Amino acid sequence: MSLDYEDQGLAAVEEQMLELSELARTAGVVVVGTDTQRRPKPDPALFLGKGKVEELHALKHEADFNLLVFNEELSPRQQRNLERKLDVKVIDRTELILDIFAQRARTKEGRLQVEAAQLHHLLPRLQGGRDLSGLGAGVGTRGPGEQKLESDRRRIRHRIRELDRDIKEIRKQRALRREGRRRVAYPVVAIVGYTNSGKSTLLHALTHAQVQMEDALFVTLDPTTRLVRLPNRREVLFTDTVGFIQKLPTDLVAAFKATLEEVQQADLLLHVLDATRYNGRDQMEAVHETLQDLGALEKPKVLALNKVDQLSPSAVDQLLAEDWSPYLAVVPMSALRKTGLEPLGRAIAQALPGEMVPIEVLLPYSEHARQAEFHAHGNVEAVDYRGDGVLMRGAVPRRLLTKFLPFRFPAVDRSA
Known part of the structure; x- marks a missing residue:
């Protein structure tokens, strides 16, 4: 269910509903239908108009649905009133x-961050008087168990403090x-x-490693880091990150700050864009907005136009x-077919700050x-055993230059 109160146009609304349906299926929901309503602004009590709510109530028996998913964020009051009127979750x-x-959270870090975000989202709904005891299991209730959801505000706040403390420890680690990676001078x-743009598939193609890959949203929550040797023989660490999405919940951005710090600390951003998507520019804008929130938008960037094998x-x-500024390079490629990887590697090598120094x-x-360090990290042109x-x-x-400066060989006048 979505509300078109910004006159976005039919194509944009349809694309958003397709994405919402895909999100719902990823969560395990059987989608029986979609609907939108055009209004100048959301109703403060019901979000939708009263007529649309009555229409949905009548449709409930015909379509036999027990869950209504909104594309926008609802206030606790709106959510409570809709559940009361429609008698569905x-x-x-x-x-x-x-x-x-x-x-999808696999590690302790991921689970902690998700639980913190869930509790931050649920707390105002407890304050709003939402009856959580009757929700049962299923979509919208995973993570913190039923007992936690029924606990009072004080206990939830206490749990949030515990989670924040644990997440802070993870950030230290x-x-x-x-810092260990910096000591060995690997650029990152x-x-x-955007989620499902092919980031994990690309990392797999670059490294031939068994990175989790699936045609689904948010496959990667816990960052994966792999060492890759570029065409110029420079070794670089590639880190896969959680996929961004339009209207990414603020609580998630805050909770996953420890994970997203990998983006903040990177030397270069490789933006993977699904070139087949009608709303590719909107997805790019969503990525830029999240990067802006992280203070990483100004970092040097290379754009990989993925899935061009389908075009x-x-x-x-x-x-x-098209104009792709401010990207330093734009490379068409296919992570699945492993085409365009060589030009992409060269573009990354040229774009990386901290260039190679003769x-x-x-x-x-x-x-x-x-000697081993020069061979491993440098470009060796000549070796003479004297x-x-x-x-x-x-x-x-x-980054390694200071280690070699004490052994610098005096310049030789080759014109003599």
């Missing part, structure tokens, strides 16, 4: 997304891991994009002719670690 988009997150590329060559050319060093034979050490010429990442 009513949930909004936020509760639906929270339910999907509760199903993540910071330590990031965070893969971002005609002329449609791909038309896409490439250097020539004479390393003593005792400096095994430095009596006084190993002369190596090439380029190293700027």
Whole structure:
């Protein structure tokens, strides 16, 4: 169910309802129908008009539905009144997304963050007097169990404080891991994009690792990090992140801050866009809004136009002719077919800050670690085993430069 009070146009409304249906199916709901109402603004008591509510009440017996899902966020009062009028469970988009997150969280970190978001969302509904004891199990109630949902406000606030404390500890652990990665001088590329755009499939294609892949929304909740060697031999860490979505609940952005910090700390963002979607620009805008909330919108970005294998060559050319600023590069590719990966790797290598710095060093034979580091992280152009050490010429990442400066070889006048 959706309300068109912004005169968005038929195509946009249909796309939103398709996405809501897909979200509902991902949560395990059997969708029997969709409906919209055009109004100048939501009704403060029922969200919908009284006539539409009466129509839904009559339709309930014909269509035999026991759940009504709204694409917009409902106030506690609206939700309570609709349930009373229609005698069915009513949930909004936020509760639906929270339910999907509760199903898909695999790690302790993910489960803690989902529970915190659920409780933040439920607390005002408890204050509003919503009767939670009769909800039972199912969509809209996963995560915190029935006993928690029936507890008083004080106990819920206490649990939220506990969760916030645990999540803060997770953030500390993540910071330590990031610091460890910095010490070995790996640049980090965070893969971002709208949910189900193909981010996990791309990471799998780049690394040949068994990353969880599925044609469903929000498959990735817990970030996965893999080491990838680019065409210029530079080694880079790629991190897959939770998919963004339009109207992503504020509580989720806040609760998943520990996870989304991977985006904030990345050196480069790789934005994966489903090139087949009619509303691709809207999805891009949703990603930009979330990046803005995270303070990461100004980071250097490369755009991967995914799933172009489903488009005609002329449609791909038309896409490439569009204005994609401020992306540093735009690469058509297919993660599933593994096409366009080489150009994408080159684009990422060129866009990464902290570029490779040319250097020539004479390393003593005792400096095994430095020699290995040059080979592992640098571009080696020439190696000469001399009596006084190993002369190596090439380029190293700027982050590693200080490690090699003490061994810098005096410049040679090659014109002589």
